[in-house]
Structures are given as C-alpha cells and as structure tokens.
Amino acid sequence: MAGARARVRVIRRVVAFVTVLGTWEVLSRVGWLDPFYAPAPTAVVRVIASLFGDPGFWTHLQATFVAALAGLLGGLVLGVLLGFGAALSPLLADLLEPVMIMLNAIPRVILAPLFVIWLGIDLASKVALALILVTVLIFFAVYGGIKEVDQRLVERVRTLGGGRRELIREVYVPSVTAWVMGNLKIAVGFAFTGAVVGEFVASSRGLGYLLQFAQSTYNAALTIALIVLIMAFVLVLFALAERLERRLLRWRYEA
Amino acid sequence: MLHVRGLTVGFGGEPVLEGIDLDARAGEFVSMIGPSGSGKTSVLRAVTGLLRPQAGVVELDVDADHVAFLFQDDALLPWRTARQNVSLGMRIRGVPVGEAEVRADEWLASLGLAGFGERYPRQLSGGQRKRVAIAQVLALEPRLLLMDEPFAALDAIVRARLTEELLAWVEREHLTVLLVTHDLEEAITVSDVVYVLSQGPRATVKARHEVAIERPRHLLDSRRHPAFAPLMTRLWDDLAEELSPGVHTADDDGRG
Numbered sequence: 001m002a003g004a005r006a007r008v009r010v011i012r013r014v015v016a017f018v019t020v021l022g023t024w025e026v027l028s029r030v031g032w033l034d035p036f037y038a039p040a041p042t043a044v045v046r047v048i049a050s051l052f053g054d055p056g057f058w059t060h061l062q063a064t065f066v067a068a069l070a071g072l073l074g075g076l077v078l079g080v081l082l083g084f085g086a087a088l089s090p091l092l093a094d095l096l097e098p099v100m101i102m103l104n105a106i107p108r109v110i111l112a113p114l115f116v117i118w119l120g121i122d123l124a125s126k127v128a129l130a131l132i133l134v135t136v137l138i139f140f141a142v143y144g145g146i147k148e149v150d151q152r153l154v155e156r157v158r159t160l161g162g163g164r165r166e167l168i169r170e171v172y173v174p175s176v177t178a179w180v181m182g183n184l185k186i187a188v189g190f191a192f193t194g195a196v197v198g199e200f201v202a203s204s205r206g207l208g209y210l211l212q213f214a215q216s217t218y219n220a221a222l223t224i225a226l227i228v229l230i231m232a233f234v235l236v237l238f239a240l241a242e243r244l245e246r247r248l249l250r251w252r253y254e255a
Numbered sequence: 256m257l258h259v260r261g262l263t264v265g266f267g268g269e270p271v272l273e274g275i276d277l278d279a280r281a282g283e284f285v286s287m288i289g290p291s292g293s294g295k296t297s298v299l300r301a302v303t304g305l306l307r308p309q310a311g312v313v314e315l316d317v318d319a320d321h322v323a324f325l326f327q328d329d330a331l332l333p334w335r336t337a338r339q340n341v342s343l344g345m346r347i348r349g350v351p352v353g354e355a356e357v358r359a360d361e362w363l364a365s366l367g368l369a370g371f372g373e374r375y376p377r378q379l380s381g382g383q384r385k386r387v388a389i390a391q392v393l394a395l396e397p398r399l400l401l402m403d404e405p406f407a408a409l410d411a412i413v414r415a416r417l418t419e420e421l422l423a424w425v426e427r428e429h430l431t432v433l434l435v436t437h438d439l440e441e442a443i444t445v446s447d448v449v450y451v452l453s454q455g456p457r458a459t460v461k462a463r464h465e466v467a468i469e470r471p472r473h474l475l476d477s478r479r480h481p482a483f484a485p486l487m488t489r490l491w492d493d494l495a496e497e498l499s500p501g502v503h504t505a506d507d508d509g510r511g
Contacts, residue, residue: 151328152326152328152330152455153330153332155305156326156330156331156332157325157332157347158305159303159305159323159324159341159390160343160344160347160395161319161320161344161347161348161395162343166347170332170335170343171332174332174334174335175333178334199262249334250375251333251334251335251336251375251376251377252333252377253378254375254378255378
C-alpha cells in the first residue's frame with residue numbers, strides 16, 4: 001500500500017510540474033507573458049543547449065565545480081578535525097566555540113568581499129568561501145555528535161577492556177560518520193552556494209560569473225537557464241551523496 | 256573471589272549506598288535484591304570500576320580481564336555486525352582479528368545464532384540481540400560475571416530459556432556470578448546467596464539469606480523445592496518493611 005501511495009504522490013507532482021510549465025509556455029506564446037521577464041520554457045531549453053555547445057562554457061562549469069568540490073572536501077576534513085579536536089581538548093573547545101558560534105550566526109556569504117581582497121578574484125577566494133560554509137556546518141555536526149555519543153556504548157567498550165583508542169575506533173568515529181553523512185547533502189548545497197556567490201561577487205569565470213553577466217545584460221533566459229543548470233548539478237551531487245551515505249551507513253539501511 | 260567492604264557510593268550529595276559488605280566465593284551465584292533506588296546497580300558499577308566509590312574497597316581474586324558485565328539493555332554497537340560485536344572484547348585483548356572472528360562465530364552458534372554473524376543489531380530481534388550480548392561477554396571467558404537485570408526487557412518465554420541456558424553455562428564453567436534483580440523468584444531459583452538491600456539513600460545490606468537448594472538448578476524444580484516458599488516469604492517481609500507507608504521510593508531507574 002505504501003508503494004501505491006508513493007506512486008500517487010509522484011504522479012501528482014509530475015502532473016503539477018508539467019501543468020505549470022505548459023501554462024507558462026502557452027501564456028508566453030500567446031503573448032500574455034513578456035519574454036523579456038519570463039521567456040518560455042522552450043526558449044530556456046534552447047539557451048541551455050547552446051551553452052553546452054559553446055566550448056567556453058565548459059571552463060565556466062569547471063571553475064565552479066572545482067571551487068565547490070575543493071571547498072566541500074576541505075571543509076569536511078577541516079570540520080571533522082576541528083570538531084574532534086574541540087571534543088577531545090577543552091582548551092581547543094574554549095577557543096573554537098565562540099568563533100564557530102559567531103560564524104554560524106552570521107550569513108557567512110558576507111565574508112565573500114573580504115576573501116576577494118585577501119585572495120584575489122581567482123579560484124582561491126571561491127574555495128575559501130565554500131570551505132568556511134562547509135567547515136562551520138561539519139564542525140557542529142562532529143562536535144555535537146561526539147558530545148551526544150551514546151554513553152552506554154562507551155561503557156560497553158570500557159567494560160570489555162577498551163581504552164581511548166578503542167573508544168575512538170569503535171564508538172566515536174562510527175557515530176561521527178553517521179552525523180557527518182546526515183549533513184552531507186546540506187554540505188553539498190553549501191559548497192555550491194559558496195562557489196557561486198563567490199563568483200557572483202568578483203570573478204572572471206564560473207557559473208556565478210555567467211549569472212552576474214546575465215543579470216547585468218538583463219538576459220532573463222540565460223539567468224533562468226543557469227539557475228536550472230545549477231539546480232540540476234546540485235541534485236546530481238545529492239544523489240551521489242545519498243549513495244555514499246547508504247554505503248557508509250549500511251548498518252542503518254540494510255533490510 | 257569478590258569481597259566488598261564498607262562500600263559507599265554517592266554522586267556528590269547524600270550517599271546512595273553506605274557501608275556495603277558483600278562476598279561472593281568462587282563458584283557461588285549471588286543475587287542482590289532491593290527496592291528501586293537502593294543502588295544495586297551502583298554496586299556492580301563500583302566492582303567493574305565504572306564508578307569510583309567514596310569509601311570502601313572492592314577486592315577481586317581475579318584479574319580485571321576475567322570480570323565481565325552483562326548490562327540491563329542490549330546496547331550493541333549498531334554499526335558493527337553480530338560477529339564484530341562478539342569479537343570486540345577478544346580483539347581488545349589482543350587476539351588477531353581472524354581468530355577472534357572465528358571464535359565469535361562459534362560463540363554465536365553455541366547461543367543458537369549460527370549464520371547470524373553478518374547481521375547488524377537492527378536486523379535482530381530483542382532476544383537475539385540479548386544472545387549476542389551474552390556471547391560478547393562469555394567470549395571473554397570470565398571467571399566473575401556481573402549481571403544487571405539482564406533479561407528484564409524480554410518476554411517470559413525467551414527469558415526462561417535464556418536463564419536456563421545461562422545457568423547451564425555457569426554450572427559447566429564454575430562461574431562466580433553477582434546478579435542484580437527485581438524479581439524475588441528469580442533470585443531464589445538461581446542463586447546460592449541472596450542479599451537484600453534497604454531503601455536508599457544510604458542503603459545498606461539489610462539481610463543475607465542462603466538458599467538451601469542444591470545445584471544444579473532448574474527453574475521449575477527450584478520453585479517446587481520445600482525451601483522455596485519459606486524463603487520467598489522472608490524476602491517479601493524484608494522488602495515490605497522497606498516499602499512501608501511513609502517511605503517514598505526513589506526514581507525507578509534502578510540506577511539511583
């Protein structure tokens with residue numbers, strides 16, 4: 001029955017989606033919608049196709065992906081290290097916690113201009129922005145995750161004779177993995193936010209740069225095309241993140 | 256085997272337990288009963304070193320490696336398979352992984368879980384998880400087994416079966432056991448000595464009763480033994496005095 005319910009839900013969503021796009025297309029064609037503001041879906045598709053046909057587009061694509069993925073990986077590593085460090089060392093916790101709480105409270109993209117001043121308009125400033133967005137997220141996942149580790153498991157391992165090393169290997173690392181994996185999709189989104197916003201602020205390449213260009217030339221079709229593309233890329237990465245999560249957290253998903 | 260002298264345990268404020276004396280001779284099956292909040296669990300935790308006593312000593316005639324603790328809940332490592340969970344203690348003691356896993360499979364098989372080595376705890380029933388937890392503990396080949404209401408969460412049939420199996424094991428290996436339980440019947444049927452703790456805080460040993468039923472024990476036979484009913488009455492009376500009106504019971508988590 002659950003399967004039937006899920007199928008009904010998918011059908012409803014597809015129907016709604018197609019209806020909205022179809023209406024939009026029709027309204028555009030009969031001239032009720034101004035293509036300057038809302039170009040028809042087919043026009044947007046044509047722009048997307050032409051983007052992929054343009055060899056220059058691939059350098060933009062590459063720039064954004066490199067910045068996002070470098071920021072994502074760096075942020076994961078740094079967040080895990082700092083989170084573990086803070087959980088294990090009270091000194092580090094005292095130093096890091098206020099900084100992280102502050103960084104968590106502000107919209108971190110406001111740091112973008114500063115990174116441009118410090119690191120220039122090239123890749124480094126985009127990586128830095130993506131990295132700081134991801135690091136803060138993962139730091140709290142790891143730090144909070146370790147503090148909330150099931151104490152019963154800690155006691156089990158201790159009564160079996162385990163010391164610090166066994167506790168880290170058998171209890172802390174697996175439970176932190178679960179916390180990080182739970183946040184991985186959000187981290188992917190953050191990494192792209194960092195990269196694209198960084199490019200938007202100041203750059204000579206990237207999807208964010210193209211967006212900035214499209215906006216300054218009042219090219220709505222290109223703007224929508226880029227938004228759709230970025231969404232599609234993030235969704236693909238979401239799917240990959242989910243596969244990774246199911247693999248690493250087999251114990252949670254295996255039937 | 257185990258001698259507890261003047262054990263006092265507290266968590267900052269008033270002691271939960273005060274001046275507990277308790278002995279378990281080698282091969283003896285000792286139970287502790289008492290009202291909720293009398294700190295029975297704290298005695299076990301002090302014996303294993305999970306809890307540092309405020310005063311008193313715990314003397315063990317065996318190495319700490321030979322002491323095992325079977326907990327009330329079956330908190331296995333959820334990210335490890337049954338086999339990995341069972342082999343954990345052996346691996347910590349330096350047994351090579353391959354050998355530890357072979358032995359873990361043997362332990363699982365001896366507890367009726369042959370072929371379940373690859374399962375994760377989530378894929379097992381409550382009774383099966385309990386069996387894995389027992390295998391994990393027995394695989395250490397302990398001389399002293401501490402148990403904190405190990406079967407409380409199980410249904411009556413599974414509970415009876417596991418108790419029988421464990422009794423057979425205790426008999427065969429001449430294990431010394433210290434069991435914490437709420438269940439008076441269980442205390443009498445399985446043990447040689449029953450300690451009754453008084454109502455906490457400042458719980459003390461209220462009484463010590465020897466159970467005049469010969470071993471090996473069987474759950475049903477023990478219940479029909481002439482010594483059973485009189486001792487049951489004594490234990491009820493002991494506890495009834497502790498729970499007389501006006502005495503409030505502490506929180507019912509068995510740990511206080």
